[in-house]
Amino acid sequence: MINERYSGKAFNEKFLARLTSKQVKEMDKEDALVVLPIGAIEQHGPHMPVYTDALIGEGLLAQTFEHFTNEHNIWMLPPLPYGKSTEHLGMAGTMTLSASTLQAVVSDIAESVKESGFRRLVLFNSHGGNHDLLNMVSREIRIQTGLMVFRLNSSEGHGLDGIVSEKEQKFGIHGGEVETSMVLDFKPGWVDMKRSPIDFVELPEDNQHLYLKGGCYFAWVMDDISYTGMAGDATKATREKGVKINARTSEFLAEVFQEMSRFEIEDLKKQAVR
Template identity: 65%
Template structure:
């Protein structure tokens, strides 16, 4: 049934599109935070659904909203399931937007949020390939609309103890972490019997180049993997996914409250007082 998808506090209480135009008009705009989840539809190896990134975003927000109060005045928009997944283009099931298209779509949505009177927007991202572009877009939206614009890639340092050092360093796609998270959220969409293990092997003298971070090289998935996976999916468990999702959801809830209470105008006022 269609209504099975729209369960939980996030959809029943904090899903902005369930309101009427009059109800949106009456919302307090001064302290409201609007969340735009942005994911991807792309290959995640032979064992995970191509909806993995977007599914994880929806699941985390559902859990995070369980930790919020109604007076927090935080609202979520429908997720944008398509991202910039050009690094996976050509692999069956990958659906990607170009950088310019994603920028245009996110900017148009942001301008609509601003036109409705809201002053705070969060770009909630669960796909690594969107990261750099959304950082740039968020600043452009700030310049164009004057809104306070936030960016969040959900995570928690508490999850480090649940995975190996190798996974922390190289398990960036479809490995232990993502597979465990999806097992918790939608285990019947996972094929554990097809879970691969594949880590990129960098030259021994490599000291400054990584797959992500401050010093890295540009890559597409075929450069670093033959299975479409970077990590060890065979180590994934539902129990580990439950722990990871709980830790990350707690971190998200804390960040959402901080963003909702943040006032960027206070930064210059404090500087003047000094």
């Protein structure tokens, strides 16, 4: 379970916004990595808070930054809790930005990161609906600012094998066993397990190629695939599973962020044939 917000190493030692302008200006930025967390405020079924995605992003970063020392030049910006949640629009509690608004906000923040002298920015995303847009935005930021831009989902490196079933990994994409377990670890009082549902997508029996995400994708909104506003089996969620998932994920994220802080895009062509 994470401590109260603004405590722990992430906020006490690695929170860029707690520094003065002078401190930021004088900081060694050669290997500095700035992390911008981007979440969402949207319905997550009858048992989970609308803050679920933003909470998961913040909770994972709080754990991830515990792996760093003062030698790690990795810094967190204040989280952007709102995302593009138009697939949930009309469901109570969903507060969404349009694609163009989210792109503009992230691009403006990136420009400010550049103007502050930094060279590396990672868009750390904890909402599936932001994924495609942020992939596109990251390249636009690279073109417009010259920053080295990285894009990473909070779901990367979960290592769910041995914790949840293959079916849940494939179809439990929103408010199911995985997300519910993670929130039970971070904020157990925010989950009402008595209301946790089971609601799996039923693709046609003869379907071989179409997927909800990745592969041969078809566009959908939540009403197309769910009766309850979630997808998966939340009844199987436990705090113990959440502890394991969050620990595996934060360890992976710590490794990735360190690699990003060492990365130099100019090195990619050093071995190129001339």
